[in-house]
Amino acid sequence: MKKGLIKKAIGAILLVVLFSAAFYPPLQQYVDTPADILFFEGQEFAVPAALDVIHSDETVEVFSQDSRTTLEGARPGSSKVQLGVAGFPLKTMNVTVLPEKKIIPGGQSIGVRVHTQGVLVVGHHLIDTEEGTKSPGEKAGVEVGDMITKMNGMQIKDMSEISAVVQKAGEENSPLKLEVKRGDRMFNTELTPEKAKGEFSYRLGLYIRDSAAGVGTLTFYDPDSKKYGALGHVISDMDTKEPLQVNDGEILSSRVTSIEKGLNGEPGEKLARFSSERKVLGDINKNSAFGIFGKLNDDVSNGSWDEPMEIGLSHQVEEGPAEILTVVNGEEVRKFSIEIVSSTIQKFPATKGMVIKVTDPELLEATGGIVQGMSGSPIIQNNRVVGAVTHVFVNDPTSGYGCHIEWMLQEAGVDLGKETKEARAS
Numbered sequence: 001m002k003k004g005l006i007k008k009a010i011g012a013i014l015l016v017v018l019f020s021a022a023f024y025p026p027l028q029q030y031v032d033t034p035a036d037i038l039f040f041e042g043q044e045f046a047v048p049a050a051l052d053v054i055h056s057d058e059t060v061e062v063f064s065q066d067s068r069t070t071l072e073g074a075r076p077g078s079s080k081v082q083l084g085v086a087g088f089p090l091k092t093m094n095v096t097v098l099p100e101k102k103i104i105p106g107g108q109s110i111g112v113r114v115h116t117q118g119v120l121v122v123g124h125h126l127i128d129t130e131e132g133t134k135s136p137g138e139k140a141g142v143e144v145g146d147m148i149t150k151m152n153g154m155q156i157k158d159m160s161e162i163s164a165v166v167q168k169a170g171e172e173n174s175p176l177k178l179e180v181k182r183g184d185r186m187f188n189t190e191l192t193p194e195k196a197k198g199e200f201s202y203r204l205g206l207y208i209r210d211s212a213a214g215v216g217t218l219t220f221y222d223p224d225s226k227k228y229g230a231l232g233h234v235i236s237d238m239d240t241k242e243p244l245q246v247n248d249g250e251i252l253s254s255r256v257t258s259i260e261k262g263l264n265g266e267p268g269e270k271l272a273r274f275s276s277e278r279k280v281l282g283d284i285n286k287n288s289a290f291g292i293f294g295k296l297n298d299d300v301s302n303g304s305w306d307e308p309m310e311i312g313l314s315h316q317v318e319e320g321p322a323e324i325l326t327v328v329n330g331e332e333v334r335k336f337s338i339e340i341v342s343s344t345i346q347k348f349p350a351t352k353g354m355v356i357k358v359t360d361p362e363l364l365e366a367t368g369g370i371v372q373g374m375s376g377s378p379i380i381q382n383n384r385v386v387g388a389v390t391h392v393f394v395n396d397p398t399s400g401y402g403c404h405i406e407w408m409l410q411e412a413g414v415d416l417g418k419e420t421k422e423a424r425a426s
Contacts, residue, residue: 034093034315035091035093035094036093036094036096037071037081037093037094037095037096037315038096038098038313038315039073039096039097039098039313039316040073040097040098040099040100040101040310040311041073041074041075041076041097041098041099041100042072042073042100042310043072043073043310043316044070044071044072044073045070045071045072045095046068046069046070047068047069047070047071047083048083050085051069051083051084051085051090051091052069052083052084052085052086052087053069053071053081053082053083054082054083054084054087054089055080055081055082055089056071056079056081056082057079057080058074058075059073059074059075059076059077059078059079059095059097060072060073060074060079060081060095060097061074071095073097073098074097075097076097076098076099076417077096077097078094078095078096078097079094079095079097080092080093080094080095081093081095098416098417099416099417101311101414101415101416101417102223102308102309102310102311103220103221103222103223103308103309103311103385103405103409103414104220104221104222104223104299104302104305104306104307104308104309105219105220105302105305105309105325105378105380105385106217106218106219106220106221106228106230106300106302106325106333106376106377106378107217107218107302107305107324107325107326107327107333107334107377107378108217108218108253108300108302108327108331108333109215109216109217109253109254109255109256109270109272109326109327109331109373110215110216110217110218110230110251110252110253110254110281111213111214111215111251111252111253111254111272111273111274111275112212112213112214112215112216112230112231112235112249112251112252112284112292113211113212113213113249113250113251113252114211114212114213114235114244114246114248114249114284114287114292115157115158115210115211115246115247115248115249116147116209116210116211116212116244116245116246116247117147117149117181117245117246117247118147118148118149118150118156118157118181118210118245118247119147119148119156119158119159119162119208119209119210120145120146120147120208120209120210120237120240120242120244121137121142121143121144121145121146121147121148121206121207121208121240122144122207122208122209122237122239122240123144123206123207123239124137124138124144124205124206124207125205125206125207126205127194127195127196127203127205128196128197129194129195129196129197130197134194134205135205135206136191136192136193136194136203136204136205137191137204137205137206138205138206139191139205140178140189140190140191141189142178142180142189142191142206143182144239144240145182145237145240145242146180146181146182147180147181147182147245148178148179148180148208149179149180149181149186150177150178150179151165151166151176151177151178151179152165152169152176152177153177157210157247158210158211159208159209159210162204162208163201166193166202166203166204167193167201167202169192169193169202170192170193170194170195170202171202173192174192175190175191175192176190176191176192176193177190178190178191181245191204209237209239212235212237212238212244214235215254215270215272215373216230216231216292216373216375216376217230217231217326217327217373217374217375217376217377217389218230218251218281218300218302218376219231219232219291219376219377219378219388219405219408220378220385220405220408220409221296221299221300222412222414223299223308225295225413225414226282226295226296226297226298226299227293227294227295227296227412227413227414228251228282228293228294228295228296228412229290229291229292229293229376229388229408229409229411229412230251230291230292230293230376231291231292231375231376231388232290232291232351232375232376232388232389232390232402232403232408233289233290233291233351233375233390233391233403234287234288234289234290234291235287235292243287243289244287245287246284246285246286246287246292248283248284248285249283249284249292249294250280250281250282250283250284251280251281251282251283251284251292251294252274252275252278252279252280252281253274253275253278253279253281253331254272254273254274254275254331255272255273255274255275255330255331256270256271256272256327256328256329256330256331256373257271257272257273258271259271259328259366259367259371260371261366261367261368261371261397262367262368262369262370262371262392262397263368263397264395264396264397265394265395266394266397267371267372267392267394267397268367268368268369268370268371268372268397269371269372269373270327270328270367270371270372270373270374271373272373275331280297281296281297281298281300282294282295282296282297283295283297286411286412288411289349289351290349290351290403290407290408290411291375291376291388291408291411293408293411293412293413302325302333303332303333304333304335305325305333305335309380309383309384309385310383310384310385311384311385311386311405311406311409311416312381312382312384312385312386312405313404313405313406314343314344314345314346314353314404314406315345316384316386317340317343317353317354317381317386317387317404318340318343318381318382319340319341319342319343320339320340320381321337321338321339321340321359321381322337322338322339322340322356322379322380322381322386323335323336323337323338323379323380323381324336324338324356324374324377324378324379324380324389325377325378325380326374326377326389328363328366328367329366335380336358336360336362336363337358337359337360337363338356338357338358338359338360338379339356339357339359340354340355340356340379340381340402341354341355341356341357341399342354342355343355343404346404346407349407349410350403350407351390351401351403351407352390352391352401352403353387353401353402353403353404353407354379354387354401354402354403354404355399355400355401355402356370356379356389356399356400356401356402357398357399358370358398358399364398368397368398369392369396369397369398369399369400370389370391370392370393370397370398370399370400371392371397372392374389374392375388375389375390375391376388376389377389378405379402379405385405386404386405387402387403387404387405388402388403388405388408389401389402390402390403
């Protein structure tokens with residue numbers, strides 16, 4: 001009986017010790033400290049207060065002040081840093097220091113014009129022929145969202161090239177050989193043009209489009225290579241909702257003329273027009289889930305934030321206050337307060353990395369929160385560019401998503417150092 005009581009008492013004591021240990025600060029911070037750290041040369045990482053640096057190498061410098069210890073990236077490379085308490089090692093961190101890299105934040109309102117890789121099919125229409133109504137395109141199996149890239153072996157780049165080819169095939173009553181892209185798949189089909197009763201011109205029975213235009217916000221550019229990123233989300237066709245396969249395009253300076261405020265269930269919108277001088281700022285060579293990318297013709301100014309700024313990677317983003325740069329009137333870029341409600345540490349690209357909320361009273365008064373055309377506005381925290389505004393919550397226009405800047409930099413082809421991919425794959 002006594003032995004049983006003793007065992008129970010020992011068990012209870014051990015349980016209390018284990019429970020208490022879970023709240024012991026060094027142990028808590030040991031658990032919370034990440035196993036892998038990635039940051040840039042010249043940036044700092046704060047070591048948890050209860051832990052000491054027991055061992056490091058020349059990749060990082062160790063500074064201690066006011067009972068706090070920080071690591072600073074001294075030179076590019078990878079190393080192991082050992083942390084512990086009173087000289088007793090508890091944890092080893094893998095530290096990767098990337099070469100120093102800074103970018104210039106955007107915020108400017110831009111006009112966007114893109115040309116597709118071929119012509120996009122956005123609908124079918126019936127032709128009233130002598131034999132009845134028909135759509136040659138639909139009969140040939142061409143669907144909405146398809147991209148016609150070739151006709152009779154000729155590469156199709158814009159709609160102006162189509163009329164003569166279609167007319168010739170119709171007059172000769174010979175089928176057009178089409179090369180069609182559907183998603184990632186290519187296929188061939190044949191289409192015989194028809195003409196409506198009483199008309200001379202032959203038609204395909206398809207509604208097609210070869211370009212799109214709109215407005216958005218520049219996110220950043222690299223002062224060394226002039227590579228830029230904007231929008232923070234893919235450009236899709238307004239009818240098919242499919243991502244546009246971009247052949248080429250350009251971004252231009254634009255002016256915000258007015259704002260349609262966002263309401264619950266009704267996203268607002270920036271109304272803008274291309275600036276009178278229609279200055280072409282750069283080209284567009286990529287349209288991806290993270291926005292549009294290309295190269296600027298020259299440096300562009302956003303007023304007070306033209307100096308290169310540090311980059312904040314996803315694990316460096318904190319929940320709490322931040323700012324965005326955007327335009328609400330004319331061409332003036334201004335800074336507005338937001339809150340980063342949540343942020344996910346990401347090892348692989350994903351568009352919804354942050355949830356943000358507009359807190360700035362002036363911006364809420366002007367726009368109601370996040371509106372269309374604001375996408376791409378750079379998110380700044382602790383004097384670092386950490387991401388871009390991407391989407392608004394339809395039922396709460398004050399809130400929305402942001403993407404982390406590292407994925408936009410990757411899409412733009414901005415080199416952050418060869419160690420990045422290796423560190424991300426670990």
